[in-house]
Amino acid sequence: xxxxxxxxxxxxxxxxxxxxxxxxxxxxxxxxxxxxxxxxxxxxxxxxxxxxxxxxxxxxxxxxxxxxxxxxxxxxxxxxxxxxxxxxxxxxxxxxxxxxxxxxxxxxxxxxxxxxxxxxxxxxxxxxxxxxxxxxxxxxxxxxxxxxxxxxxxxxxxxxxxxxxxxxxxxxxxxxxxxxxxxxxxxxxxxxxxxxxxxxxxxxxxxxxxxxxxxxxxxxxxxxxxxxxxxxxxxxxxxxxxxxxxxxxxxxxxxxxxxxxxxxxxxxxxxxxxxxxxxxxxxxxxxxxxxxxxxxxxxxxxxxxxxxxxxxxxxxxxxxxxxxxxxxxxxxxxxxxxxxxxxxxxxxxxxxxxxxxxxxxxxxxxxxxxxxxxxxxxxxxxxxxxxxxxxxxxxxxxxxxxxxxxxxxxxxxxxxxxxxxxxxxxxxxxxxxxxxxxxxxxxxxxxxxxxxxxxxxxxxxxxxxxxxxxxxxxxxxxxxxxxxxxxxxxxxxxxxxxxxxxxxxxxxxxxxxxxxxxxxxxxxxxxxxxxxxxxxxxxxxxxxxxxxxxxxxxxxxxxxxxxxxxxx
Numbered sequence: 001x002x003x004x005x006x007x008x009x010x011x012x013x014x015x016x017x018x019x020x021x022x023x024x025x026x027x028x029x030x031x032x033x034x035x036x037x038x039x040x041x042x043x044x045x046x047x048x049x050x051x052x053x054x055x056x057x058x059x060x061x062x063x064x065x066x067x068x069x070x071x072x073x074x075x076x077x078x079x080x081x082x083x084x085x086x087x088x089x090x091x092x093x094x095x096x097x098x099x100x101x102x103x104x105x106x107x108x109x110x111x112x113x114x115x116x117x118x119x120x121x122x123x124x125x126x127x128x129x130x131x132x133x134x135x136x137x138x139x140x141x142x143x144x145x146x147x148x149x150x151x152x153x154x155x156x157x158x159x160x161x162x163x164x165x166x167x168x169x170x171x172x173x174x175x176x177x178x179x180x181x182x183x184x185x186x187x188x189x190x191x192x193x194x195x196x197x198x199x200x201x202x203x204x205x206x207x208x209x210x211x212x213x214x215x216x217x218x219x220x221x222x223x224x225x226x227x228x229x230x231x232x233x234x235x236x237x238x239x240x241x242x243x244x245x246x247x248x249x250x251x252x253x254x255x256x257x258x259x260x261x262x263x264x265x266x267x268x269x270x271x272x273x274x275x276x277x278x279x280x281x282x283x284x285x286x287x288x289x290x291x292x293x294x295x296x297x298x299x300x301x302x303x304x305x306x307x308x309x310x311x312x313x314x315x316x317x318x319x320x321x322x323x324x325x326x327x328x329x330x331x332x333x334x335x336x337x338x339x340x341x342x343x344x345x346x347x348x349x350x351x352x353x354x355x356x357x358x359x360x361x362x363x364x365x366x367x368x369x370x371x372x373x374x375x376x377x378x379x380x381x382x383x384x385x386x387x388x389x390x391x392x393x394x395x396x397x398x399x400x401x402x403x404x405x406x407x408x409x410x411x412x413x414x415x416x417x418x419x420x421x422x423x424x425x426x427x428x429x430x431x432x433x434x435x436x437x438x439x440x441x442x443x444x445x446x447x448x449x450x451x452x453x454x455x456x457x458x459x460x461x462x463x464x465x466x467x468x469x470x471x472x473x474x475x476x477x478x479x480x481x482x483x484x485x486x487x488x489x490x491x492x493x494x495x496x497x498x499x500x501x502x503x504x505x506x507x508x509x510x511x512x513x514x515x516x517x518x519x520x521x522x523x524x525x526x527x528x529x530x531x532x533x534x535x536x537x538x539x540x541x542x543x544x545x546x547x548x549x550x551x552x553x554x555x556x557x558x559x560x561x562x563x564x565x566x567x568x
Contacts, residue, residue: 022091024358039080048303067124096206164216173200214246241345248335271413325367334388343378445475479514517547536561
């Protein structure tokens with residue numbers, strides 16, 4: 001199936017490229033985006049339909065380093081993208097006027113993609129490797145509720161400092177050479193009171209994309225990036241307006257606010273799992289689907305949990321993150337407007353970008369506002385039709401509203417506790433899974449044993465006895481089932497369900513197969529209820545020796561036997 005799906009993807013890309021010729025930069029970028037979405041869709045089929053997680057879980061060391069399965073899944077997705085880039089290479093060379101060997105082109109693309117998930121890769125591996133440290137108290141801390149948050153905060157601080165350095169290397173950015181352009185930018189930044197670790201050429205799409213950016217929160221690790229094509233297209237004044245825009249991001253603390261938005265998404269996605277499970281476990285439709293489903297119940301649950309999380313991710317980044325991105329960009333535009341003393345220089349930059357990029361002036365953008373929209377807004381500010389200060393209030397008000405909504409989300413999500421899920425909804429799901437397992441494997445004694453455990457926990461003693469009996473009929477020498485059934489026959493509330501003689505026989509069989517404190521305790525109770533007081537005391541003391549951690553409980557049991565005299 002995996003090979004067949006890969007062939008379908010290969011043919012789909014070839015057909016798309018044959019029907020939609022690529023002549024301009026915007027054509028190439030649109031094609032790469034759409035076909036990447038197709039690759040993502042096929043990858044999701046691998047994960048949720050073909051149960052990729054099952055195959056990845058069998059990887060060597062995946063039991064010790066759980067992130068290996070996720071990382072391996074990521075590399076499968078990158079393999080799809082590698083196929084896509086291999087087929088897009090000719091179009092890329094035609095549009096950007098360059099020649100690359102396939103290996104060089106694909107390697108450059110992989111570096112760019114890996115840089116986007118680098119924080120997750122490092123954090124996941126670091127978490128698993130820290131758990132392997134042979135220091136018991138440290139491992140206990142890492143597995144405690146405080147472990148992950150503390151690790152995340154420490155990693156976040158380190159990432160804020162060092163991640164920009166790694167990304168600059170991965171992206172192949174190089175410092176602007178000494179000369180008039182570099183000196184002009186440095187002097188302008190000095191006038192604005194902002195410093196950068198380095199001013200770099202950004203070779204994005206061979207440096208022919210018309211864009212600039214800033215990366216890094218700490219001044220000593222902050223970089224200003226500009227593509228060669230943009231620098232060559234601008235006059236000195238226009239270049240100043242671009243740098244002023246990027247300085248606006250720094251002065252308005254946009255990079256810190258982006259961190260806040262990413263952190264908020266992490267909190268929301270993490271807290272969304274329990275409400276989703278609660279809704280699923282309380283839905284009759286889910287159980288109808290479960291009984292009609294032919295595969296593993298766990299795979300169905302993962303799919304039905306994963307789909308809402310994927311939708312949440314898409315909606316959050318498209319509407320929430322996109323909203324703030326657009327308004328941060330507008331805020332940076334307005335900073336440049338103030339610094340340059342008017343809209344003229346930045347408007348000319350936008351007009352050049354729109355024309356040189358293939359007449360994209362009126363093309364809408366979910367993350368930056370369209371170029372035409374940005375120009376119109378700046379011109380309105382220049383005419384006095386809009387108040388630039390009003391936009392600052394809008395941004396800060398939106399951040400405040402976001403924090404309030406985030407706090408409310410956290411509060412309500414925390415009301416759905418593990419106990420709330422594990423009680424009635426969780427038990428119902430567990431029983432449904434077991435019934436499905438029994439439908440698929442009616443002669444598997446383990447499923448009957450688990451069903452007995454579950455029904456015992458729900459107080460359905462007669463049903464639990466029946467399930468244990470069925471399990472024993474299929475596997476007579478299972479000490480756990482022998483012990484559980486013996487204990488149940490001794491302690492069940494209704495006298496009609498008790499069978500002390502059978503319980504003693506079952507407990508004796510269990511001890512012969514597996515000597516453990518709790519099994520000896522069952523045998524001691526069986527001896528006592530059958531009037532064999534001395535045997536009960538002797539066996540109870542043996543349980544104390546076998547299981548010293550629960551010594552106090554067994555001591556109380558022995559005391560009960562001793563205090564009972566010769567009567568059972």
